[in-house]
Amino acid sequence: MKDRKIFCLNNISEVGTAKFRNGYTLVDSMDEAAGVLVRSANMNEMEFPENLRAIARAGAGVNNIPVERCSEEGIVVFNTPGANANAVKELVIAGLMLAARDVVGGADWVKENADNPDIKKAAEKAKKAFAGNEVLGKTLGVIGLGAIGVQVANTASQLGMDVYGYDPYLSVDAAWHMSRAVHYAETLDDLFEKSDFITIHVPYMPSTKGMISREGIAKMKDGVSFLNFARDALVDEEAMAEALESGKVKCYVTDFANPISAHMKHAVVLPHLGASTEEAEENCAIMAVKELQDYLDNGNISNSVNYPNLSAGICTSVSRVAILHRNLPNMISQITAFFGKNGLNIENLSSKSKGAYEYTLIDLDAKMPHDTVERLKEIDGVLRVRRLSPKD
Numbered sequence: 001m002k003d004r005k006i007f008c009l010n011n012i013s014e015v016g017t018a019k020f021r022n023g024y025t026l027v028d029s030m031d032e033a034a035g036v037l038v039r040s041a042n043m044n045e046m047e048f049p050e051n052l053r054a055i056a057r058a059g060a061g062v063n064n065i066p067v068e069r070c071s072e073e074g075i076v077v078f079n080t081p082g083a084n085a086n087a088v089k090e091l092v093i094a095g096l097m098l099a100a101r102d103v104v105g106g107a108d109w110v111k112e113n114a115d116n117p118d119i120k121k122a123a124e125k126a127k128k129a130f131a132g133n134e135v136l137g138k139t140l141g142v143i144g145l146g147a148i149g150v151q152v153a154n155t156a157s158q159l160g161m162d163v164y165g166y167d168p169y170l171s172v173d174a175a176w177h178m179s180r181a182v183h184y185a186e187t188l189d190d191l192f193e194k195s196d197f198i199t200i201h202v203p204y205m206p207s208t209k210g211m212i213s214r215e216g217i218a219k220m221k222d223g224v225s226f227l228n229f230a231r232d233a234l235v236d237e238e239a240m241a242e243a244l245e246s247g248k249v250k251c252y253v254t255d256f257a258n259p260i261s262a263h264m265k266h267a268v269v270l271p272h273l274g275a276s277t278e279e280a281e282e283n284c285a286i287m288a289v290k291e292l293q294d295y296l297d298n299g300n301i302s303n304s305v306n307y308p309n310l311s312a313g314i315c316t317s318v319s320r321v322a323i324l325h326r327n328l329p330n331m332i333s334q335i336t337a338f339f340g341k342n343g344l345n346i347e348n349l350s351s352k353s354k355g356a357y358e359y360t361l362i363d364l365d366a367k368m369p370h371d372t373v374e375r376l377k378e379i380d381g382v383l384r385v386r387r388l389s390p391k392d
Contacts, residue, residue, distance in 0.1 A: 004296050007033035009041040012058060016285020020293060035292045037285070040064060048073060053386065054295050056288035059084065059275060061231070062305050063204065071306040071357055074324040074384025076295060078304050080287040082147035087280035089151040091273060092199055092229050095253040096140070096156070098268050099197060099225035101132035136160040141185065141195030144202035144230070145170050150178045152199060157181040166191045167202075192219040197227065204231035214239035217248060225251040229274050232256035240264070299361050299388050308354035310361060317347060317363035320388040321373075325360065326381040327353040334379050335360060342372055357383075 003023040007030045017026060017037075027033055030048070036055045042064045043055070055065060056078040070077050098104060109126055113119050138161055142153045145167035157163045157179050165178070166185040185191040191198070198220065202208050212226070212235040220226075226249055228235055237260040243249040244266045252267040261269045275284070287303075294300045299322035300311040307324060325331055332351055339346055344364050351360040368387050376385050 004034045005032050006035045006037060006292070008037045009043070010037075010039035010058075012037045012039070012288075013282045013285035015282040016058070016287075016289045019286055019289045021297075024293070034296055037288055037292065038065070039284075048075060053384075054078065054292055056080075056292040058281070058284035058288040061204065067306050072383065076301060076304050076324070077306045078288065078291040078295070078302075080284045080291070081303060083283040083287045084275035084277075084280035085147040085151055087277040088148045088229055088274040089155060091255070091270075092148070092152050092227060093155055093159075095227045095229065095255075095268070095270075096135060096197060096199070099227065099251040099253050100135050100138075102130040104268055106130040135197070137162070138196040139164065139194050141166065141191040141198040142182075143167075143188065143191065143198065143200040145174050145178065146201060146203075147174075148229075149199075149201035150174050152201065153182045154179045161197075164191050164194055188216070189219055192216060193221070195224060196221060197225045199227040200230050200234055202230060202234065204233055209233050210236045212236060212240070214242075217243045220249070222248060223250045225249070225253070228252070228254040228256065232258055232261065237261055237264075297388070299386065301359060304354075306354070307357055307359050308352035310350055310352045310359050312348065312350050312361045312363065315363075315388050315390055318366055318389060319364040319368045321362045321364065321368055321376075322386040322388060323360040323362070323376070323382060324384040325358050325379075326383065327356055327358040328381045331358065331379075331381055332360065335362075335376070335382075338376055338379065339364070342375075344368060344372070 003025065005025050005027045007027055030036060034051060034053045036052065037058060038055060039058050044066045052075055054076045055070065057065060058080055060079050060081050062077060062079055065077055067077050113122060116122055140156045140161045140163050142149050142163060142165045145165045153163050153165050163182045164185045165182050166188055200212065214236060217239055232254065240249065240252055241260060241264050244252055244264055250266065252264060254261050255270045255272050255274050257269050257271050261267060291303055298315045299320055301307055302309050323335060336346065344366060346362055347365050348363040351358060373385050373387050376382060
């Protein structure tokens with residue numbers, strides 16, 4: 001198979017990069033790379049070389065990648081959904097306990113009184129100020145039932161909580177993995193009204209920005225605790241600050257430190273620790289490497305945010321052609337007609353679309369000449385053509 005060069009824009013776990021087959025080389029510049037591995041580095045203002053085929057984000061969010069521009073340039077963008085789910089789930093459960101019991105306040109009191117020789121006696125008097133509640137028997141509302149939300153819901157149920165989940169886009173896979181003990185809330189308002197604690201686990205998009213609004217907070221129970229380990233922009237934090245001041249919201253636990261959250265009263269603000277575990281970084285790196293290698297070697301796509309998932313298995317045909325193109329009427333007819341006119345027999349064809357873009361994989365029983373590849377690119381709507389074979 002063809003040797004391929006990969007550029008790591010951030011430090012990527014060696015446990016992951018070790019999964020590349022022989023022939024893959026890590027290079028020091030994007031200029032010669034076929035693929036890029038990235039975690040948090042901002043790529044939005046970067047220019048991409050013509051030879052760049054794919055970007056794999058070792059994590060879920062892709063706000064640091066210009067996805068639309070990549071789509072237009074025929075660059076497939078991957079992420080790693082679920083790879084860090086357990087790490088985030090565990091921190092959410094820790095956040096739940098921090099919201100229920102004033103552990104942070106108590107720990108701060110001890111530090112402030114560390115030089116008091118009678119601290120032991122003083123602590124017995126002071127501890128009532130940090131008294132909290134148990135979560136057993138309380139109601140938890142989980143907004144978003146993806147990989148993380150389902151794990152949080154299941155674990156909270158095992159802790160003896162009454163759990164309600166809300167997700168209008170609940171997938172079949174998520175439903176299979178969700179405990180029967182988890183109730184399904186028909187509306188967000190229904191979840192707001194029932195919950196003593198609420199945690200949010202939805203992706204950040206224009207449609208979800210500020211979805212926890214002043215109006216939504218008003219519909220919540222008095223004294224509710226709210227957990228945000230998804231994205232800070234999902235919450236109207238000025239409205240949240242007001243609700244904390246008034247006592248409408250008892251506690252806000254967020255993993256996103258910013259100028260607003262850092263000054264909130266009755267808030268526990270963490271420095272984005274959700275996926276910051278050695279295991280999560282390794283899992284994300286392994287998944288990103290596998291996605292990148294399968295695409296570069298075989299043309300298969302899984303967990304792409306801008307092109308559809310499509311697999312034709314390991315490339316064993318004489319020639320495989322991978323075509324990234326717009327999702328337009330008559331595109332497949334034009335592509336198949338092109339192969340027919342050039343005397344190339346199609347053994348297998350698979351095609352799927354995702355929004356404005358489509359991906360087509362074609363296996364041929366003869367090698368496709370390079371000049372034919374170039375002429376295929378001339379079809380209006382074709383963005384990129386790659387020619388693969390077992391020998392490449």
